[in-house]
Amino acid sequence: MKYDFTSVIDRRGKDAMAVDAVGVLPAYETPDEGFDFIPMWVADMNFATVPTVQKAITERVQHPTFGYFFLREEYYQAIIQWQESRNHVMGLTKECIGYENGVLGGLVSTLHAFAAPGDSVLVHSPTYIGFTGSITNAGYKIISSSLKQDEAGVWRMDYEDMDRKIKENQIHIAVFCNPHNPTGRVWEREELEKALEVYRANDCVVICDEIWSDIILNGNHHIPLQSVNEDARNRVIALYAPSKTFNLAGLIGSYHIIYNPYLRDRVRACSSKSHYNSMNVLSMHALIGAYCEEGMEWVDELREVLSQNVNYACDFIKEHFQGVELFKPQGTYMLFLDCSQWCHEHNTDVGELLKAGHRVGVGWQDGRPFHGEYAIRMNLALPFSRVQEAFHRLEQYVFHAE
Numbered sequence: 001m002k003y004d005f006t007s008v009i010d011r012r013g014k015d016a017m018a019v020d021a022v023g024v025l026p027a028y029e030t031p032d033e034g035f036d037f038i039p040m041w042v043a044d045m046n047f048a049t050v051p052t053v054q055k056a057i058t059e060r061v062q063h064p065t066f067g068y069f070f071l072r073e074e075y076y077q078a079i080i081q082w083q084e085s086r087n088h089v090m091g092l093t094k095e096c097i098g099y100e101n102g103v104l105g106g107l108v109s110t111l112h113a114f115a116a117p118g119d120s121v122l123v124h125s126p127t128y129i130g131f132t133g134s135i136t137n138a139g140y141k142i143i144s145s146s147l148k149q150d151e152a153g154v155w156r157m158d159y160e161d162m163d164r165k166i167k168e169n170q171i172h173i174a175v176f177c178n179p180h181n182p183t184g185r186v187w188e189r190e191e192l193e194k195a196l197e198v199y200r201a202n203d204c205v206v207i208c209d210e211i212w213s214d215i216i217l218n219g220n221h222h223i224p225l226q227s228v229n230e231d232a233r234n235r236v237i238a239l240y241a242p243s244k245t246f247n248l249a250g251l252i253g254s255y256h257i258i259y260n261p262y263l264r265d266r267v268r269a270c271s272s273k274s275h276y277n278s279m280n281v282l283s284m285h286a287l288i289g290a291y292c293e294e295g296m297e298w299v300d301e302l303r304e305v306l307s308q309n310v311n312y313a314c315d316f317i318k319e320h321f322q323g324v325e326l327f328k329p330q331g332t333y334m335l336f337l338d339c340s341q342w343c344h345e346h347n348t349d350v351g352e353l354l355k356a357g358h359r360v361g362v363g364w365q366d367g368r369p370f371h372g373e374y375a376i377r378m379n380l381a382l383p384f385s386r387v388q389e390a391f392h393r394l395e396q397y398v399f400h401a402e
Contacts, residue, residue, distance in 0.1 A: 003298050005047050005305040006383050011039075015250065018042050018379075021363075027354070028363060035361035038382070038390045042365070043181075043334060045247040045381035047305075049290075050298040053246060056289025057282050069281050071099070078291035079240075079255060085296060086214060087224050092257065098268055099279045100254045103211050103239045104134045107175065109271035110237050111138055113263075114205045115173045122166055122174040122204070124157065125371045126336065128181045131209075132369070135175070143169050144371070147183065153327045155185045159194050166202045174199060176208045176236075178225050179216070182336045182370045182377055184329020186220045192228045199235060205263065206236045211254070212332045214245040214299055217307045220330040226259065234260040237267060245299060246290045253283035306333045309380040309387050316391045321399050333381040336367060340374035342399070350374045356398045362390045 011019045018039035021028045031037055039046060076094035083089035100106035111121065117139030123131055125144035135142050145162045147155045165171070176195065179186045187195075199206050208225045216222050226236045241254030258264040271277045289295070313335060314328045323342030326335055339350055350368065354376065357364050367375025380387055 001301050001304075003050070003301050005301065006385070007048075008383055008386060009046060009048060011046070016044075018044055018046070018363075027358070027366065029358060031361035032359050035359075035393070037361045037363055038386050038393075039363045040365070040379045040382070040390060041363050041377070043244065043332075043379060043381075044249050045333070046383065046386070047247060047302070047381065049247045050295050052292055052294045053248065053286050053289040056285040060282060060285045066281060069284075071279065071284060072288070074288050075284050078288045082291040082296075083224075083257070086299075087222065087227070089224060089227060096257050096259050096264065098256045098258065098264070098271070099277065100239065100241075100256055100271065101252055101277050103209055103241055103254050104130050105277065106237075106239045106254060106256050106267075106271070107131070107207055107209070108134055108138045109277070110205070110207045110267050111135065111140055111173065113266040113270040115140060119173070120169040120171050122162065122169075122171050124177065124180065126182050126367075126375070127371050128177060128209075129369045131175055131177075141169075143171060147180075147185075149327065153325070155180065155183045155327055157191060157195055159198055162195070162198045163202065166198065166204065172203055173205045173207070176206050176225060178208055178210050179212045179222065179331030181209075181212060181332055182334055182367070182372075182375075183327060184217075184332045184334060184336065185327070186216060186222060186330035189223055189228065192223060192225055192232075196225070196228055196232050196235070200231050204235070206232075208236050208238045210238050211241050211244050213240065215303070215306065215333060216331045217303060217310055217329060222331065226257065234263075237263055242287050242290045245302075246286075246295070248283075248286055248290070251280065251283045251286050253279060253287065305384070306381060309333070309382070309384060310335070312384070313378070313380055313387060313391060316395075320391075320395050324399075333379060335378040335380060336370070336372065337376040337378065338372065338374060339376055343374050350376060353398070357394060360393045360397045362393055362398075 022037050023030050080092050120141045120143045122143050125146045143165050213222045226233050226238050238257045243249040325338040365377040367377045
């Protein structure tokens with residue numbers, strides 16, 4: 001490969017929550033002697049970003065002034081070209097693109113634009129913990145429509161349940177995750193069409209989180225929700241960011257794509273009122289540096305690396321962790337393990353299982369806040385050698401411990 005996805009980067013003391021949580025957050029106590037900490041929880045990557053990001057930031061930092069600024073035309077063109085090349089989005093214009101401090105900030109701004117505090121919002125379950133916190137903290141009520149696993153273990157939407165709950169709770173705004181976090185499901189066109197029909201029939205504005213849209217594994221294909229049909233183009237507010245793709249969460253910055261002028265005006269009116277929704281100049285240059293030809297090449301290699309990691313982990317679990325079930329994610333770099341059978345067979349709970357992993361330095365994440373009663377979430381965006389080490393520790397000291 002052209003880019004380095006094998007070096008183990010020491011992130012300690014470099015403002016990395018993923019590793020600096022040890023001994024700070026109660027869930028991540030210092031591992032037992034002899035074990036270093038392998039960060040497999042918060043959803044950022046343990047890979048160096050594409051070199052063009054550092055190059056773009058460094059070139060801008062060489063100039064000694066950092067005053068007020070206008071968004072560069074290159075910023076808009078980078079997004080337009082990226083969406084066209086990666087997602088086959090045609091006809092996107094700069095007028096449809098707007099800055100957001102984060103996907104969750106864009107979510108809250110949109111909720112304020114189209115709902116009143118106390119109103120209900122439809123969300124699928126399992127649910128990204130960021131949705132839960134943002135929606136409830138902003139004063140809205142979450143109504144969950146549970147995803148169901150079919151005979152093959154594939155997560156599916158329950159359209160009748162969605163329709164019924166929307167009607168029963170007079171819901172007119174819904175949150176959709178494409179690809180889905182935490183299950184890793186990459187939705188097919190027919191599924192998107194059926195979901196959109198439910199939203200259309202109930203006159204729902206749809207907030208679609210597509211932050212994971214670049215992280216697609218094993219040859220699966222992402223379809224932007226807005227591209228499905230003309231109604232979707234006028235109903236859906238899509239939220240994107242380079243942060244998951246290029247490991248830029250610490251720089252802050254995402255963007256929305258809104259085609260319908262009425263929806264766009266309402267969202268921008270809400271997001272601008274606080275005067276906090278303002279871009280950092282270095283974030284602008286980071287996106288320009290990421291969304292380029294070299295960035296596309298880097299992402300293609302990243303997908304290969306993550307696909308290898310996911311394939312290895314899923315095969316290892318199936319072979320060695322009897323009583324642990326999972327759906328192989330089609331997108332994202334997160335696993336969502338169902339440990340219910342293992343916990344029942346060993347007369348324990350998921351909290352004790354988590355602690356056993358933490359004691360040997362495997363920093364996996366409690367999946368219960370994501371609405372998985374016996375769930376554990378694992379980040380596989382690490383060099384393959386660290387993924388192997390983590391699973392060998394789990395096999396020897398956790399799942400097969402005497």
